[in-house]
Amino acid sequence: MGNRGPTLEDVAREAGVSRATVSRVVNGVRNVAPDIQRAVRDAVARTGYTPNQAARSLVTRRTGTVALVLSATGSAFAARVFSDPFFGRIVDGVLPALRERAIQPVLLVAESEQARTQLVEYLRQGGADGALVVPLDADDPLPAMLVAAGLPTVLFGRPRVGDRCAYVDLDNPAGARLAAEHLWATGRRRPATIAAPATAPTADERLDAFREALAAHGVTSVPVVRGRFTVDSGRRAMARLLKDHPAIDAVFAANDLMAQGACQYLREQGVAVPGTVAVVGFDDSMAARKAQPQLTTVRQPVERMAAAMTDLLIEQLDGGRSDPASKTFEPLLVVRESA
Numbered sequence: 149m150g151n152r153g154p155t156l157e158d159v160a161r162e163a164g165v166s167r168a169t170v171s172r173v174v175n176g177v178r179n180v181a182p183d184i185q186r187a188v189r190d191a192v193a194r195t196g197y198t199p200n201q202a203a204r205s206l207v208t209r210r211t212g213t214v215a216l217v218l219s220a221t222g223s224a225f226a227a228r229v230f231s232d233p234f235f236g237r238i239v240d241g242v243l244p245a246l247r248e249r250a251i252q253p254v255l256l257v258a259e260s261e262q263a264r265t266q267l268v269e270y271l272r273q274g275g276a277d278g279a280l281v282v283p284l285d286a287d288d289p290l291p292a293m294l295v296a297a298g299l300p301t302v303l304f305g306r307p308r309v310g311d312r313c314a315y316v317d318l319d320n321p322a323g324a325r326l327a328a329e330h331l332w333a334t335g336r337r338r339p340a341t342i343a344a345p346a347t348a349p350t351a352d353e354r355l356d357a358f359r360e361a362l363a364a365h366g367v368t369s370v371p372v373v374r375g376r377f378t379v380d381s382g383r384r385a386m387a388r389l390l391k392d393h394p395a396i397d398a399v400f401a402a403n404d405l406m407a408q409g410a411c412q413y414l415r416e417q418g419v420a421v422p423g424t425v426a427v428v429g430f431d432d433s434m435a436a437r438k439a440q441p442q443l444t445t446v447r448q449p450v451e452r453m454a455a456a457m458t459d460l461l462i463e464q465l466d467g468g469r470s471d472p473a474s475k476t477f478e479p480l481l482v483v484r485e486s487a
Contacts, residue, residue: 212277
């Protein structure tokens with residue numbers, strides 16, 4: 149091939165197929181037999197062929213990019229996003245799923261009405277082929293705006309009632325019940341909870357299910373303080389719980405960062421964890437393993453959920469589905485030192 153780059157013809161000769169077949173495989177056309185697709189991809193790898201994105205876009209009418217959108221309606225957007233390992237785990241799940249399809253991610257943020265309007269217009273004008281949206285607030289209007297504009301969209305988390313949008317979600321009530329049943333089984337009879345902010349999409353699901361599971365055992369009063377998904381808010385919530393309810397013997401926090409903050413405050417006050425107060429978190433993030441003691445927590449398979457988001461979006465882009473598809477994942481209790 150000399151000094152020139154490898155061409156479609158080079159790949160076709162290497163794979164033993166026609167140039168047209170190579171073009172169909174490279175451009176993602178679906179009606180190619182799996183064994184021929186594999187032969188072409190192997191030939192692409194051996195020759196080092198790189199598709200010309202501009203030419204490819206003319207054929208497929210795609211940009212080869214997908215928007216990963218972090219969206220919020222409240223304040224302190226950057227602090228909320230970049231202090232929580234949850235969002236990094238979403239990126240870790242999305243990137244490999246896009247990379248294997250030669251699709252590039254574009255990170256976009258929508259923290260205001262103006263930003264949401266600009267984002268929708270950017271996508272309408274072909275800035276990216278679709279959107280993977282992570283809403284931070286239950287009343288976020290962005291998903292409905294994207295769907296109304298006819299843009300392929302998949303959410304992390306269940307959409308608002310009435311919004312028809314594809315999504316992936318966790319069975320959050322089941323996760324909260326796992327925490328409640330574990331605390332009850334280990335002899336805790338005076339539990340409290342550090343709940344999520346009332347605006348969070350999962351807040352009521354986790355809080356209500358935790359209370360209901362304990363009510364089934366005769367626990368009719370569960371003290372609640374809401375945090376803000378941060379270590380500091382967990383510390384403040386734990387301080388308030390200890391002050392107002394000094395006899396509590398367990399705490400369920402709606403994420404690991406708040407549980408980590410609760411453990412820090414308890415340790416500083418000389419309260420043994422789990423000897424005096426057991427602590428259970430939610431997510432099984434890096435914070436769960438960094439906490440002292442390490443957290444018992446409800447595992448949310450964020451990376452797998454993010455990869456599934458990508459699969460659902462690609463189905464939309466390929467025309468494989470017209471209905472809003474969904475996938476719900478099951479939680480798992482991970483028992484460590486704190487409970």
